[in-house]
Amino acid sequence: MKDVALAVASCGIAATLLDEGKSVHSTFKIPLDIDRCEYPISSIKRGTAKAAIILQAKVIVWNEVTMTHKKAMEAVEMSCMVES
Numbered sequence: 001m002k003d004v005a006l007a008v009a010s011c012g013i014a015a016t017l018l019d020e021g022k023s024v025h026s027t028f029k030i031p032l033d034i035d036r037c038e039y040p041i042s043s044i045k046r047g048t049a050k051a052a053i054i055l056q057a058k059v060i061v062w063n064e065v066t067m068t069h070k071k072a073m074e075a076v077e078m079s080c081m082v083e084s
Helices: 024-028 049-056 070-080
Strands: 004-009 057-063
Touching (some): 004 024, 004 049, 049 057, 049 070
C-alpha cells in the first residue's frame, strides 16, 4: 500500500532489534537529557525530508513506550502536529 510506518525504540539497544528501527531520540531529534528540559522540543526543521516522512507516517510503532519519559512522548506529539 506504500504507506509510511516508523519503528522506534526508547533506547538504541532496543532499536537494533527492529528492522530499520531507530531510537526515538534519533528519529524525532529530541534531547537526550529530556528530564532536565522544562519544555523539550524536536530540532527537526519544517520542510526537510525528515519532517516530510514523519508527517506522512500512518503509524508509529514505539517499542518499550511504557519505559519512556513522559516528556519524550510530549515532544514527539508536538513534532507530529500540523498547523492548519
